[in-house]
Amino acid sequence: MDTIDLAYVGRGLHEELVAYVADQEGYFEAEKVHVAIRDGIGWSAERLRRGAVIGLGRTLLSRLTDGIGWTALSVSTDHPLFWFLGNAEVQSMADLRGRRLAVHAAHSPPGAFARIVLRKHGLDPDRDVECVERHPGDYQMDLRHLRDGSIDAAYVGSTLSPEQVADEEGFHLLAWVGDHFQIPTVGVVVDPAHISLDSPALQGLVRANQRALELLFENRSRAVDYVAGFLDRLTREEAQRYYERYVEPYFLPGRVLDLTAVQHAVDTVAAELGVASVAADTIYMNSSAKYERESRNP
Structure with missing residues (x-):
């Protein structure tokens, strides 16, 4: 074999x-x-x-x-199965302006995709959004930080279902990368x-x-x-x-x-x-x- x-x-x-x-x-x-x-x-x-x-x-x-x-x-x-998830106050991609976003490193594949989608929504990832770089895992810490207000939004992957999390937590699904970049x-x-x-x-x-x-x-x-x-x-x-x-x-x-x-x-x-x-x-x-x-x- x-x-x-x-x-x-x-x-x-x-x-x-x-x-x-x-x-x-x-x-x-x-x-x-x-x-x-x-x-x-x-x-x-x-x-x-x-x-x-x-x-x-x-x-x-x-x-x-x-x-x-x-x-x-x-x-x-x-x-790509990655999503932007906002807390209770962040209801759209436009609402990310001036907000804290937990996201992959800029020179990682998911991070590059995130920056491309942010630009498609008229946001400069280096000026319009405060990008909080973190090492991705199962994104449970991101959910914790969304709850305690230390971040306003998170860029998450397929270890979870964003719709289900948003419904349970009172968050908002802002965008799916796959809708904007293939x-x-x-x-x-x-x-x-x-x-x-x-x-x-x-x-x-x-x-x-x-x-x-x-x-x-x-x-x-x-x-x-x-x-x-x-x-x-x-x-x-x-x-x-x-x-x-x-x-x-x-x-x-x-x-x-x-x-x-x-x-x-x-x-x-x-x-x-x-x-x-x-x-x-x-x-x-x-x-x-x-x-x-x-x-x-x-």
């Missing part, structure tokens, strides 16, 4: 869902590949490049800033200098990834089970609404990217980081459909 490491670089449903489904459903075994799922959140790019990586945002920034030749073979979604964020990506793109283990991993996406798209009941497992504060009805809003339309099997749109997104991130952009077609193989066909016709 072929073996490959697969590292996630963030926590939450957004990063972990597809690999978890593939593992639980036995798709890796069916492809005759042993996939060791690793926690790479604190790993350097040099360590990450020895295996496959889920986080396309992290590797894109590495490509832009380090010049590592990361190549994405599969894209699970291009709608870019490939999770999938399967490798550095070809360390793992050949023709590696049987890598190809089996990609096919298993596609099968997991097929289940999420085609088997609504089972998919909602998985969402509920990640977000276990939700009722079944709330988990289904979350799935219908954030998963079903955007986590798609056999995805073929619009490279013109992706190039615009890559250019936007590069401009936010203040670095030169790179050609999207040198990063994204745009071949998910190829692997999807192979999985149906082994």
